[in-house]
Amino acid sequence: MNTKSYPSALDPSIFRVIAKAASNLELDSYVIGGYVRDYLLKRGQAKDIDVVAVGSGIALAKEVSNLLPAKPKVSIFKNYGTAMLKTNGIELEFVGARKESYTEDSRNPAVENGTLEDDQNRRDFTINALALSLNEETFGVLLDPFNGVEDLENKVIRTPLDPSITYSDDPLRMLRAIRFATQLDFTIEENSLAAISENASRIKIISKERIVDEIHKILASSKPSKGFALLHKTGLLPFIFPELVALQGIDEKEGQRHKDNFWHTLEVVDNITKTTNNLWLRWAALLHDIGKAPTKRFDKKAGWTFHAHEFVGAKMVYKLFKRLKMPLNDKMKFVQKMVLMSSRPIVLAQDVTDSAVRRLIFDAGDYVEDLMTLCEADITTKNPKKFKKYHNNFQLVREKIVEVEERDHVRNFQPPVSGEEIMKTFGLKPSREIGIIKDAIKEAILEGEIPNEYDAAKDFMLQKGKEIGLELKNKI
Incomplete structure (x- = not known):
């Protein structure tokens, strides 16, 4: 057993307060788990600290609160025999040392009071069973019954x-x-x-x-x-994730093979972690190809195809989130949109036209940057020439997005002419014709036939109204 001492790990004054509280109650107490592990790994000071008392963890928490000037509130969880308090940005959880026994159908154990050794036995890993004494005579001594320090080193x-x-x-x-x-x-x-x-x-x-x-x-x-x-x-x-498992493997027909989409997906996820901390964009990278398993087909002329895999994949995102009881809110919709549009910039990069870029900005809205980040991560070719070519093409798309956006303002597009104005101009009530004119204006702007400006849109509205047989009722 390791008997090293690390008093410097217990420099924060809170540990002296806990030691004093434990002494007042005549309890032995120890800091255990992640705080000790991260200190030894030099990962910075943890903000969550677990304290084990050989006795009542709840009583120790209350005594610590009494000794602190601010008297922080103690949250008690009687079912688990634990208590929690927050002080100076640190969250302290107190628990009495315990033994545990389990039944086959539940991860919630039956609990009884125990020793520190019992408590260390019930820990998940040796590196999380490390404990530092908070007792006066042995303050800072490491208790390491399972050679956790050795496992940290190895x-x-x-x-x-x-x-x-x-x-x-x-x-x-x-x-x-x-x-x-x-x-x-x-x-x-x-x-x-x-x-x-x-x-x-x-x-x-x-x-x-x-x-x-x-x-x-x-x-x-x-x-x-x-x-x-x-x-x-x-x-x-x-x-x-059965959807990911379904992507694993390579099929071959008539000498034609496709890549292993499972391992490709993992490469994409690793790639995107280098450029974003956005958790939901990382989810999009993980799920961007899940539609490829159900849409995989072999065609003698075209070889292996995955037609509409983005559309199918976006629908699968909803089912997957629902099954995993994840939020079916804007986070899920963001992942869906990224999956649905994941191939758009790749196609666009082959022919960077103004109209195609306008449509990309229109459809992606505020997420166009995230979409480009995802598509760049999707480049996993090992051919350096191809890799460079794809990235150069995407850089052209990014430059074109800035240029078109500055000129045409189609991000979060609002029609220059409103539905109310169309109704007033042609004396209409809400009807199909209004939708036809609004769509025509939008398409004309996206195609670059007219600029995204009120006067041009109004002239186009009048012309379109005439084409579909509407009479001018009000001159505006």
Whole structure:
């Protein structure tokens, strides 16, 4: 067991307050888990601190609050025997040391009071079982019963006890193992990885919200492909993203093959992480090709085709978000729009015309920059000449977008002539003719036949009205 001391880890004054509160209550107390792990990894000071008391965590939280000048409010969660308070931007969670036992159909354990050792045994990974003493005589001493420091140094994710039992008891830990391996760029120890594969189907008892929370953290990492490759390797992926699993593999007919769209997708996600922290744009990168599996066809002349995969994929986004109990709001609509339009700039880059750029800006609106970022990430060719050509073409599109936008103002387009004015001019009530004229004005502006200005649009309205047989009732 490691018996090193790290008093400098406990420099923030809050730790002295906790130590004093524990002494007043004659309790042993320890800071455990992520704070200790991140300190040893030099990842910066964590804002979430877990404190274990050998006794009542709730009583310790109340005493800490009493000792602090601001007397922060203590939130108590009796069912879990935990309490929480916030002070100086730090969130402290207090829990009594405990033993846990599980039933097969739930990740919520039966709990009884225990020792620090019992509490460390129930932790998910050795690197999260590290504890620093807050007791007066041993202040700052590290308690490391499972050689977690060694695992930190060797960059290994390992469970303190039998991995099969650890993962079966709480299957969310399988996703946490993959998430930590991705975030920290660690390796999951061999027996632990095998145990995840053995217990993969147990993920079905975990709530969708918990699963999505871990997926968000994988997507927010600097190299998400590592996490998704591990989800694939361990057999967890079919339970979460069958749409991605369906993309895996290469078919060959008459000597013609298509690329493996699963591994291509992971490359796209890694590419986009280099240029954006927008979580929902990263989701769009993950899902941009999901329509390719159901639309894959082989044609003797054209070879492998994926016609309308963007349209099909956008519809699949809604179903996927609904199944995973994700928000069906503007975030989902943004991902849908990105998937639906994901090929537009690629086609446009081959012939950068003003009218095509106007339509792109009109359809993408405020998201045109995000769309270009996604399309640039979608370039995964290993041919340096092709790679350079695509990026040069996209740069031309970006320049043209700026030029056209400055001149024509079609982003978040509002017709220069309103429906009310059309009705008044031709003495109409709400009718199909108004829609025909409004659409014609919009098309004329997007095609560059008339500028996006009131006088030109009004003249065009009068001409279009005459063409469809409307009589002028009011001269404006």
